[in-house]
Amino acid sequence: MKLGKIVASDSHLQYRCRIYAPGETESPPAPSDYALGTFVSLVTGSDTAMVGVICDTVLQNPEFGVYGPRLSTGDETVVFSPDYVDEACTLVTIVALGHMEGGKYSHDASPIAPPVNCEVSSLPVEEVRAFHLGPAGLRLAYVPLLLGLTRTSPAYSQALLRLLAGLKELFPDGEAHTRLCLLSQSLSWRLRVESLA
Amino acid sequence: MPRAEHCVGLAKGPGDKPHQFTFISPDHADELPVGEYIYYSLGRGSDILQVVCRIEARVEARNYPDALLAHPEVSPIDMAALLGYSEPDNELFVITAGVLGHYDRSVGDFVNPRRLPRVGHPIYRAPAELLQAVLNRKKMDEPGGAHIGSLLSRPPDEVPIVLDAARFTSTHMAIIAGTGSGKSYLAAVIVEELLRPTNRASVLIIDPHGEYDSLAELSNLDQFQAPASDDMIEYRAAAKVLSPDKVKVAYRSLELDDLRYLLGRDLTAKQSYALGMAYRAAMRATRDKWTLTDLKNELANWAHRAANAPDEAGGGAADVDSNAQQTAAALSWRLDNVLGRSESRIFDDHLDLALSDLFAPGQCTVLQLSQVAEREQQVVVATILRRLYKARLATEQRLAAPGQPNYLPYPAFVILEEAHNFAPASADLVTSDQLKRILSEGRKFGVGVCLISQRPGRLDPDVLSQCMTQVLLRITNEVDQARVAQSVESVGRSLMDELPGLSKGQAIVAGMAVNTPVLVRVRSRFTRHQAQDPDAPARWRAHFDARQERRRQRDEALPGRRPPPTTEELEAQIFGPEEDE
Secondary structure (H helix, E strand, C coil), X not given: CEEEEEEEECCCCEEEEEECCECCECCCCCHHHHCCCCEEEEECCCCEEEEEEEEEEEEEXXXXXXXXXXXXXXXXXXXXXXXXXXXXXXXXEEEEEEEEECCEEECCCCCCCCCCCCEXXXXXXXXXXXXXXXXXXXXXXXXXXXXXXXCCCHHHXXXXXXXXXXXXXXXXXXXXXXXXXXXXXXXXXXXXXXXXX | CXXXXXXXXXXXXXXXXXXXXXXXXXXXXXXXXXXXXXXXXXXXXXXXXXXXXXXXXXXXXXXXXXXHHCCCCCCHHHHHHHCCCCXXXXXXXXXXXXXXXXXXXXXXXXXXXXXXXXXXXXXXXXXXXXXXXXXXXXXXXXXXXXXXXXXXXXXXXXXXXXXXXXXXXXXXXXXXXXXXXCHHHHHHHHHHHHCCXXXXXXXXEEEXXXXXXXXXXXXXXXXXXXXXXXXXXCEECEEEEECHHHCCEEHHHCCHHHHXXXXXXXXXXXXXXXXXXXXXXXXXXXXXXXXXXXXXXXXXXXXXXXXXXXXXXXXXXXXXXXXXXXHHHHHHHHHHHHHHCCCCCCEECCCCCCHHHHCCCCEEXXXXXXXCCHHHHXXXXXXXXXXXXHHHHHHHXXXXXXXXXXCCCCCEEEXXXXXXXXXXXXXXXXXXXXXXXXXXXXXXXXXXXXXXXXXXXXXXXXXXXXXXXXXXXXXXXXXXXXXXXXXXXXXXXXXXXXXXXXXXXXXXXXXXCECCCEEEEECCCCCCCCCCCCCHHHHHHHHCCHHHHHHHHHHHHCHHHCCCCCHHHHHHHHHCCCCCC
């Protein structure tokens, strides 16, 4: 599903995506489609794509706090000034976790940065599974990156825990599940309990 | 039922000491206390070595913050759940293990491979079968084994601890324990094991407190009997309890030092000299079979000779003649007072405890010295040890023949209670030398001792350090702990730290009778245990028991208990009451 497009970036690894508003696309995404911890992909070339995860959400509303006189109400603006751009939108922060090249996923940073207006799509479940399965089984090489970013915003730690909970459902048994449980338990302890120490 | 081996943790890295490493374990089953045994594997294919290690310390690696432990009635698990952490098992431990090594049967001991497990290497809880095989030198019910209990860190009887009786009966044993920690109980268990049909030992117990009476029961118990077989006659263990009135030492068994010791420290140089002269003369005159009368006669002879030839009296001074008479008289009086009229009547002209009565295979002899003065106890023990050692020496060197009193053709094991009274650190007693000689040379001639003491701080450190098997029960006194740590090198620091925390019936066994120091739960005795402290409050309450009071009144009403009648009462009984005029 198409979620939105890249409008800005904070670094090579952190991008801001504006979620499509109603009317911008045939089937605009519902809030559950761009929930915290959702895996996304950004096409960066003919056979390359960047894989990321939604780690933060910001609501942009320029009209909030503007109490001056208006020519028309918000509903009437669409009728009387159709070329007036609605600047209220939802922005999500995407952290680049890895990339795909020639059909193979890697957990290293994508060397090619997505351009402005690059479309962001949710990563299908099977692709999420494929992204996490390396030659030696389950891999989550991006966890240290996300863990480092938890210092910058508490939303990152929540995104990380949600991501792990989702992966545990995706890998419901076997060694992969055991490892995910161990990692999830350890991070949960650190982020929830140990923070009180 | 023994548990199958399972991985309990992963190696973390080297520890503080070269033989230590640490591993991480959640220890969900709470099965890795200090003292527990684990192992890791080295090698591949058919050359896999199981390296056994003992847990020496454990600390929390993951702990709840103090804030979650602030209320005694609120569980930190619930508090963590409140914060969104709902995993049930949270604890994680860093466990320090000391490598004992892999057991090399050709060497008969642990061999340290000097290769610690690599990081992440799996660590297994040692299965019971492995521990049985590597901790003990002997198997259960194997000849020469002494099953004293089971490994403390495992359920009762899962890993029996079997001592090597041949080792501890030849290289000596020390049982060190505080009061009330079960040392006489453990000693009785060891005696029981020595008298099982698999050992049939010759044991003498020196019992100053009368705690071992109940061992007499063992001759009636099935565990101490065995039917005849093709090459063995029927066996039934014998137990002989010698009460204090039956303890006799003939004067001929006393040596000059024993006499001097019995007569006391304030013996003057001249008295000591005179005693030596008389003693040697009595020995010559009676061919070593002197009596007290002989000794006193020789003392009088010495005084007489001294009066006629002062130089012979050792003085040469002008007044020696008159002093010699006084010396002899004083000595004679003291000999009578100490030896001839002692209340216990231990010393006798002719009666003596025959070695063949005290020592016999399959026999336990309990020598009760509970009403004997301490000095006399020491001399009794010194004479017995001396005679035992000399008899074994003479027999082994073929200087004694069957039928002779010093013929003892089998090894013997002596258990000495209150050993600090016989080999104290602060004094040199008549028993000290005997014990030191047996501890250093007894092994060659089959004489072993087991020293039992509740005050190791007062025990001669040389004596303690020569006991090659050590059994330590709870010791709380710090001086005693320090002495034990100083003298017992084979027990590691981590096990020594366990000493104050041991419960009754729990012991540390170390030394030659086991392959490595172990924490043991002492098994139950077959015979009854007697050394219970008297229940004084119960006795006081009983004094007010109505039936006892009636019995007391009845006893006091008996004629024999009445005071003798006065003259007036007697006249009244004979002539009737006096009539008033």
